[in-house]
Amino acid sequence: MSLFEAHDLSVSFGGIKAVRDVSFTIEPGEVFSIIGPNGAGKTTIFNLVSRFYETDSGSMAFDGVDITGVPPHRIAEMGIARTFQNTELFEHETVLTNLLIAHHVHRRTSLVTDLLFLPGARRQELDFRRRVEDVIDLLDLQSYREQPIGGLPYGARKMVEIARALCLEPKLLLLDEPSSGLNPEETEDLSFWIEDIVEDLGITVAMVEHDMNLVATVSDRVMAMADGAELATGNPTEIQNHPDVLRAYLGD
Amino acid sequence: MEILQLLIIGVSQGCVYGLIALGFVLIYKATEMVNFAQGDMMMLGAFIAFSLIEAFDWLFAFVPVLSALPGASFAFAFLGTLLVMAAFGVLLERGVLRPMIGEPPFAVLMLTIGLGFVLRAVAGAIWGNQPRALDSPFAGGTFDIGGLIIGYENVAIVAGTALLCGALYLFFRFTRIGIAMQAASQNQLAAFYVGIPVKRVFALVWAISAAIAAAAGILVAPVNLIDPLMGFIGIKAFAAAIVGGFGSLPGAIVGGLLIGIAEPFVALHLPPGLSEVSAFVILLAMLVVRPQGIFPSLQQKKV
């Protein structure tokens, strides 16, 4: 069974069809990339999956459960985490707090236990703190731990955002242009980390990406889009040589 | 007949709310700042007009031609007040609000609330706390149309509002700087890049808003007396702006009219004192039912 299935997704904004009848599946344990020129509707698909946008038609199922009508915060609880194109971090807080916030989905305490900080709440905090440290270790963020986000360089913010998504301990991780704004070295590191995330943590990754090198290195399957519609889906080499894809990128 | 009579009172009061709301909306549209002191600027305008009328009365006593003309000092004072308040608006923008560009909206809101308190204290220091009557040619007289009593001041308010709105419309539609202001309000950065002096535009917006507030103050002065606390009706005007759809100029006037018309009817038919809060009840109802207002103009943030 596929981890994620989308059937004939469509959405339009004020008469413009941003996504039309797009269907795809994401298999467990793979890296699935969506490519396409600007305005092809890639990020819109992510926003549909994380339920920020309402679908006009079509359906989505995650882990066999229909999520077409699920509220956005439930998506995270079900095991889909995401990052944003232009990083959406909690600016005034430290890296540590940002990562701790992601553990919200794992909370077992109630308002009352929190107010009194009963032993259960303390145990939970210690547990979260330890699990956060695992992610910090994985992505080498030790030196940024106590720093407020506001002062971090862009590359570090990108990594913190991935770390924050990992703290949700998701089954599916959506990365929206993870390499934008990174230098070539950082992009190369990123490809290793994505492999680590898939292989060591067993998390399935879907990403929207422009850097074809990165896509070719890490992806198992690639879906190419243009003007809101799917052009082709297949392995990276197939897609790179697909005539429709070449036409979409280079023109006739 | 009674309904018509109430309607007239409501419309003229609504125009005052609308004018103050217009000031709010203008500033918000152009600079994304919320000027909570708009009502107090109205108060200041009324007081300045009061003093200018006294000054012109004294001055014109030496000029027989002008002193023979009824309302001459009022007319001069009206124009003079608009100019003084426009200058005040520019100064305010330069001195107090420009450092706040780029700060969160909440900080600006708090700042203008503080500003309102300061203006009230300043007005209290200069003009004292007693209510004063403005010597307006519109005060007192009434038309009697088949038993329907219409005060001059009500006609003046409605006509003044209509004139101001018309002038503003022409200004934004046809003048170069008006169009530049529209551009700046849609996308400041882009406006900046195409060479629109955005900062000067901001100053101008504050000048216009302050002048509108002053006009509202002078028009309403024959109806209410002038005192340092008269600016509190700014809160109701604020409600009007939101009911109309914050960020929409016609919405400000329509919202003002809606609230202004509701008040006399509520006062007559519902429990006493309720008319004082009817603006807020309308506002809350609006926010629950249709939070974007009558004329929506804002959209959601994009991810």
Place this chain on the structure above:
Amino acid sequence: MRFVLKTNYAQDVNLFLHNGQRFWYGLLALAVLLAPLGLDRFYLGEFAYLYIWAIAGVGLMLLVGYTGLVSLGHAAFLAIGAYAHAWLLTQGVPFVLSVPLATAFCAVIGYLVGLPALRMTGIYLAIATLAFERIAAWVIEHWESVTGGHFGMRVPDPMVFGMSLDGPVPFYYLCLGILSLSLFAALNLLRSPTGRAFIAVRDSEVSAESMGINLARTKCTAFAISAAFTGLAGTLFSHRIGYLAPDAFTVQTSIQLLLMVVVGGLGSLQGVVYGAIFLGLLPQAIAIGRDVLPQWIGEIPGLEPGIFGAILVLFLIFEPLGIHGRWIKVRLWFDQFPLYRRATYKRQRSYLRTERVR
């Protein structure tokens, strides 16, 4: 400069980071506990008043400083807490029950106010809470059977197990005790998931949602908790003024509360206390100023709110982080002397941080 060596995760969870903090806060606790020995009735009363403001401020800070929701109507919660408490006392409910009941009542009202607030942000919310405050004031003025309307109502003495707490010393300890509990509860909240959810909502709503935070519930909870703290302060406030009348709670009260958290420093509980001290000292300073300065200055109507306003304006322009922010900068300057960089806290200004998209 102090370097803290962390050897276990509990250090990140505990309230005090190191022994230095324990020492200074311990000293402060000792000082406020022993204060009644050295202060006369008047100053004890003023301190108790300051504690009451601080309790209300904790509530407002959680909402404004941590959840990023602005309320211009918190005087309403202060009033509702005070009236509910006074009414319960006149109905014969004992003090120890009446305080929590009035607090809980405020929490419920706060939750209900939060519901329509869900769909609003920023300025809309501010004006909606203002509208709520005006309507609440109207209800209080006109619901004569409960509130006494314009004439107001006398507040029965606070009695705990047959012992009156009305004297300055017992009332001082009562306020101090409740303030300490409030601060403790707020600190607990902020080091646990509930408080972090508030912060997440403040900094980025989209992100918060994608972290599994239920925006609606979090905002309503924040309103409820904030209203509860402010209502709790209201119960004490009713005893402080002894006689409740509608004009004790106005828009200006709401704005003073906001002034307190802004001047103290948004986003810090210490800021609440600084703000309360500031709010408590300012009228005294103005009173002294009235004696010293020429008479006509003292007779200006609206002088006190005018000075409040001016101070608010100056703080927002020159020190938006408030007294707490200034304190942190001063401390860092000494820590790093002579290497302090002026640019450390330089504000990063965006040309325009817009919330709207066209």
